[in-house]
Amino acid sequence: MADVLAFAELRDGQLGATAREAVGVAATIAESLGGRAHALVLGSPGVSEGANALGTVGAASIRVGEHEALGEYNPEGFVDLVVAHIRAGDYAAVVFGATTLGKDLAPRVAALLDVPLATDVTAVSVDGGTLSITRPVFSGKAFATLQLDATPAIVSIRPNVFQPADRPTEAEVTSFTPDIDPSKWRVRVVGRKAATEGQLDVSEASIIVSGGRGMKDPSNWNLLEGLRSAMGSGTALGASRAVVDAGWRPHGEQVGQTGKTVAPKLYVAVGISGAIQHLAGMRTAKTIVAINRDADAPIFGVADYGIVGDLFEVVPRLTEEIARLKAGD
Amino acid sequence: MNVTVCVKRVPDTEARIRVDASGLAVDPAGLKYDVSPYDAFALEAALRLREASGSGEVRLLTFGDSSAQETLRKGLAMGADSAVLLTGEASLDGLATAKVLAAELSASDSQLFLFGVKAADHDQQQVGPMVAVLTDRPCVTGVSSFEVAAGKAVCQREVEGGSEVVEVDLPAVLCMTKGPNEPRLAALKGIMAAKRKPLEEKPATAVSSRVRLTTLTEPPARAAGRIVGEGPDAVSELVRLLREEANAL
Ligand SMILES: Cc1cc2nc3c(=O)[nH]c(=O)nc-3n(C[C@H](O)[C@H](O)[C@H](O)COP(=O)(O)OP(=O)(O)OC[C@H]3O[C@@H](n4cnc5c(N)ncnc54)[C@H](O)[C@@H]3O)c2cc1C
Ligand SMILES: Nc1ncnc2c1ncn2[C@@H]1O[C@H](COP(=O)(O)O)[C@@H](O)[C@H]1O
Numbered sequence A: 001m002a003d004v005l006a007f008a009e010l011r012d013g014q015l016g017a018t019a020r021e022a023v024g025v026a027a028t029i030a031e032s033l034g035g036r037a038h039a040l041v042l043g044s045p046g047v048s049e050g051a052n053a054l055g056t057v058g059a060a061s062i063r064v065g066e067h068e069a070l071g072e073y074n075p076e077g078f079v080d081l082v083v084a085h086i087r088a089g090d091y092a093a094v095v096f097g098a099t100t101l102g103k104d105l106a107p108r109v110a111a112l113l114d115v116p117l118a119t120d121v122t123a124v125s126v127d128g129g130t131l132s133i134t135r136p137v138f139s140g141k142a143f144a145t146l147q148l149d150a151t152p153a154i155v156s157i158r159p160n161v162f163q164p165a166d167r168p169t170e171a172e173v174t175s176f177t178p179d180i181d182p183s184k185w186r187v188r189v190v191g192r193k194a195a196t197e198g199q200l201d202v203s204e205a206s207i208i209v210s211g212g213r214g215m216k217d218p219s220n221w222n223l224l225e226g227l228r229s230a231m232g233s234g235t236a237l238g239a240s241r242a243v244v245d246a247g248w249r250p251h252g253e254q255v256g257q258t259g260k261t262v263a264p265k266l267y268v269a270v271g272i273s274g275a276i277q278h279l280a281g282m283r284t285a286k287t288i289v290a291i292n293r294d295a296d297a298p299i300f301g302v303a304d305y306g307i308v309g310d311l312f313e314v315v316p317r318l319t320e321e322i323a324r325l326k327a328g329d
Numbered sequence B: 001m002n003v004t005v006c007v008k009r010v011p012d013t014e015a016r017i018r019v020d021a022s023g024l025a026v027d028p029a030g031l032k033y034d035v036s037p038y039d040a041f042a043l044e045a046a047l048r049l050r051e052a053s054g055s056g057e058v059r060l061l062t063f064g065d066s067s068a069q070e071t072l073r074k075g076l077a078m079g080a081d082s083a084v085l086l087t088g089e090a091s092l093d094g095l096a097t098a099k100v101l102a103a104e105l106s107a108s109d110s111q112l113f114l115f116g117v118k119a120a121d122h123d124q125q126q127v128g129p130m131v132a133v134l135t136d137r138p139c140v141t142g143v144s145s146f147e148v149a150a151g152k153a154v155c156q157r158e159v160e161g162g163s164e165v166v167e168v169d170l171p172a173v174l175c176m177t178k179g180p181n182e183p184r185l186a187a188l189k190g191i192m193a194a195k196r197k198p199l200e201e202k203p204a205t206a207v208s209s210r211v212r213l214t215t216l217t218e219p220p221a222r223a224a225g226r227i228v229g230e231g232p233d234a235v236s237e238l239v240r241l242l243r244e245e246a247n248a249l
Helices: A017-033 A047-057 A075-088 A100-113 A218-231 A241-245 A276-282 A311-328 B037-053 B068-078 B094-105 B127-134 B188-194 B232-245
Strands: A003-007 A037-043 A059-066 A091-097 A117-121 A123-127 A130-137 A142-148 A153-157 A172-176 A187-194 A207-211 A235-239 A266-270 A287-292 A305-308 B003-006 B009-011 B033-035 B058-064 B082-087 B112-116 B139-149 B152-159 B162-169 B172-176 B199-203 B211-217 B226-230
Touching (some): A017 A059, A047 A059, A047 A172, A059 A075, A075 A100, A091 A100, A100 A117, A100 B127, A117 A130, A130 A153, A305 B232, B003 B127, B037 B139, B037 B172, B127 B172, B162 B172
Parallel strands (some): A003 A037, A037 A059, A207 A266, A305 B226, B003 B058, B058 B082, B082 B199
Antiparallel strands (some): B139 B152
């Protein structure tokens, strides 16, 4: 019992970064235990085709459940299949991504298996055969290291934290058609809409341009839109709670304690004071830039680089210089 | 329709968290506590549902030590009708907490159990869906608002890059995120009324934790940053630093 299972999540029908990260962590744990990593994929017919790609990050076997009704996530459709799969194997641990899907699915799986769960994990290690995990608590104001006394140990990993290593593995892909009856589901998705067509979610962006009350008026967001497009693809707009509560921006953009927790490569805070609840959501960004006219604003306490000044003068210049830089690349 | 809202007493979001000398616990000195923010959104949603329908009770449930009475009184002052405190020590094992709550809830006639998506202490994001499994109710997570009609709740659910409309059969469990309605403040009248509302305190069922905390640490302080300069003239230097030093562009 040294094998580890990764639940490899699909996004828009594709195996993406989340799936690869989960398999990578499963492989890391399995290696320390002297076992192998396996992956489970659930999706619509045909998803098994590209699934062997998970072999490149260490999956020795990939089991793919294919069914029309699995094209979109539904807890009632997924949870029993995942639990049955785990029960049929012999795993020391099961790894999920701490995405919207993983946060919904993993606790249900843990409750059905009667084992504890550690969510939003940012580090894993194995000492003396026991899995030890680290996760942020109090919105990142502290880190807890825990041991889970049950098998399998269930963890969900924070996105963008674990870079999967190259572990070329000859993966064995097998698919099956589960027996599913959606008419029995007590939860039904009846509508879907993308926040703003074609725009990236803050939780998935590598660069975030975030605006606060200092922007003065929602119409001034054209400035931040300009900076966002100059930065290029992979850039999303974020917001402080003050501007979300004022109805200037949608809640999906809110960063912080009661919004999203983000860890981008670059976070640009424009006209944001840096209240503790805002910092809770973005303090682990790799590089933080603050633009604020108040030299005493707390945001400068966490910013790597700050410019003290009027954002209405600084942002247009920044957009111009970034655009010039990108054009020269 | 009756609704039960599970609320947790947690350190105020302004709190500075310090690890005590044992290296295993938070130093309680100077900490202020409050209802966990998402639980307050859940309570607000429950109160609005009762107000709109003109009937039903809003009940509060918590598991914690007797200091959680204060949290429940606050919820009662906001407008909840009754409260139950299951006394015991909530651990880092979310499943253990879920079992304690489910033991109380399994006999409940509340059509909705409302939870916060996460409690602002350990950010576990698990107790709601676990209670749903243990009480065999369907569950929707990440709900920003919902409406109830014809034996169903129709929920707005937040997902990466957008939202979903999800229908769930009642009785159900909903895990609430920040919604359109700011939690109300308790008025003086509510605070007075809360003193007379039923608050039952009884011992929680014993459930042992299978999560062992080995260390609790404060994050490394972010190295002090620097002010690159003032006004638009500082932009060129900023861009140079982002490119050459931070490798961020
Ligand atoms: C329970 C709870 C949860 C919360 N959750 C969140 C959360 O998730 N996210 C969040 O962001 N907040 C959250 N808050 C709110 C938080 O406390 C702050 O109120 C909020 O972050 C302030 O937003 P802001 O920085 O945009 O506005 P302000 O604090 O008003 O700051 C505006 C800033 O803009 C600057 N400015 C003004 N004009 C200009 C100009 N022309 N040029 C340059 N700079 C200018 C000012 O100097 C100031 O620093 C929460 C609060 C509570 C109590
Ligand atoms: N000790 C507790 N007492 C009552 N409700 C709780 C308790 N712990 C968690 N909850 C509920 O479960 C939600 C999610 O908590 P968690 O899984 O700990 O992040 C909280 O927002 C509360 O609604």
